[in-house]
Amino acid sequence: MSIVELERSSAARSRLRIIDCDIHPAMTSWTEVHPYLARQWIDHLSIYGSHLRHAFSEALSHPRMSPDAARVDAYPEEGGPPGSSLDLMRKQHLDPNGVETGMLIPLRWNPGSQRNLDFGVALTQAMNTWQVERWVKNEPRLRASVLIAQEDTGASVAEIDARAGDPSFTQILVLPKTDEPFGRRRYWPIFEAAVRSNLPIAIHVGGTNGHPSTSGGWASYYMEEHHTVAETMQAILTSLVFEGVFERFPQLRVVIMEGGLGWIPSLTARMDKHWSRLRSEVPHLKRPPSEYIRQQVWFTTQPMEEPGSAAQLIDLFDRIGWDRLLFSTDYPHWDFDDPRYAFRANLSEAQRDQILCKNAQAFYGLP
Numbered sequence: 001m002s003i004v005e006l007e008r009s010s011a012a013r014s015r016l017r018i019i020d021c022d023i024h025p026a027m028t029s030w031t032e033v034h035p036y037l038a039r040q041w042i043d044h045l046s047i048y049g050s051h052l053r054h055a056f057s058e059a060l061s062h063p064r065m066s067p068d069a070a071r072v073d074a075y076p077e078e079g080g081p082p083g084s085s086l087d088l089m090r091k092q093h094l095d096p097n098g099v100e101t102g103m104l105i106p107l108r109w110n111p112g113s114q115r116n117l118d119f120g121v122a123l124t125q126a127m128n129t130w131q132v133e134r135w136v137k138n139e140p141r142l143r144a145s146v147l148i149a150q151e152d153t154g155a156s157v158a159e160i161d162a163r164a165g166d167p168s169f170t171q172i173l174v175l176p177k178t179d180e181p182f183g184r185r186r187y188w189p190i191f192e193a194a195v196r197s198n199l200p201i202a203i204h205v206g207g208t209n210g211h212p213s214t215s216g217g218w219a220s221y222y223m224e225e226h227h228t229v230a231e232t233m234q235a236i237l238t239s240l241v242f243e244g245v246f247e248r249f250p251q252l253r254v255v256i257m258e259g260g261l262g263w264i265p266s267l268t269a270r271m272d273k274h275w276s277r278l279r280s281e282v283p284h285l286k287r288p289p290s291e292y293i294r295q296q297v298w299f300t301t302q303p304m305e306e307p308g309s310a311a312q313l314i315d316l317f318d319r320i321g322w323d324r325l326l327f328s329t330d331y332p333h334w335d336f337d338d339p340r341y342a343f344r345a346n347l348s349e350a351q352r353d354q355i356l357c358k359n360a361q362a363f364y365g366l367p
Helices: 030-036 039-047 086-094 117-136 153-163 185-197 222-242 264-281 289-296 310-320 349-364
Strands: 018-023 099-104 142-147 169-174 201-204 254-257 297-300
Touching (some): 018 086, 018 349, 030 117, 039 117, 086 099, 099 117, 099 349, 117 142, 117 153, 142 153, 153 185, 169 185, 222 264, 222 289, 264 289
Parallel strands (some): 099 142, 142 169, 169 201, 201 254
C-alpha cells in the first residue's frame, strides 16, 4: 500500500458522508430544564444547586482547563456557553463539514454523578426530554443519548425502558467515573436493559466519583489530567471484560468515547497474556479478552494519537480493526477534530468512508 503524509494546511474538503459521534450541546442556564422538572426540583436547584463529588460543583473537573474546554470561536454572539447555540452549531460545524448525523453527548451538570440520587434521576429525565425538545425536534440531523443516574440502577433501567423505541435516542450514555468499577454486578441490570432495548452503551470521558484522577493521587496540571482519560478507559474496559459482562451479555455493544486509541493493542495483548496464565481465577471467561473486545467494543476517533508516520497510523487501525472505528469531532471543544484533516495518512476513499460514515451507520442502525 502506498502511504503519503498529508499536511494540515491542505485545502481539500471531504466529499464523503459524515456521522459525528461526539457533539456536546449546552444550556444557556439551568432554566432551560425547568419546564421538564417538578416544582420540588426547581426549588432544590434554586436553594441547594448541583452537588457533585468534587469542590466547586459548577466548575469543570480541573479548574485550570481552557475556559469551558472550548474553541475560542465557539462562543455565541448572543451569549451563553459554547454548544448552546443551534444556529452557530449549524453554521460552524454541521453545514460546512457536511455532517449528516450528529450524536449529542451532554456533559455539563453531570446528572449521573449527583450526590442526591433522587435529584440526579429527576435531572436525567429532564435533560433527556430537553435534548429532544431543544435539539432533535429543531434539527433532524441530531440524535439524543439516554442519560442515566448510573448509581441508581433501578431508576436507570426505568429510564432506559421509557426511552426505548424512541428514534430520537440512539444510545445510553454512561460516564466512566462510577462509584465502583463499571463491570461489577450491581450495574448489570443496566446492561440487561441496554440489550433489551437494542441500544448500545456509550462510555464518554467524564463524571466525578470523588476518587483522585490518577492511581497516584490528584494531578497538578490540566495536561496531566487530560492524559488520565486513557487510563480511565483502560480500567473500565478491563473491568467489563474480567467481571464477565461481555460473556454474560453477548449482544451488548459498547463504544468507548474520547479515550484515545494508541493503548488498545497493548492492553488487549496484555489481557490475553494474563488470561492464558491465570484463567483459573476467571472461569466465567470462555474466550481470550481480545475476542470479546474485538466483537463487542467500538472506539471513537477523537482524540487520536498521531504517530510519527502515516504507516504507523495505518498499522494502529489494522490492529484495532477498521470496522471498530467511529468518527467523532468533539465539537465545540478546543481539541476538535476537523474531518478534513483528522487522518494524517492517505486513506483510500473506501477507508475514509468506512470510518467517517459506514461504521456508525451500521452501529446505530441508521439509514
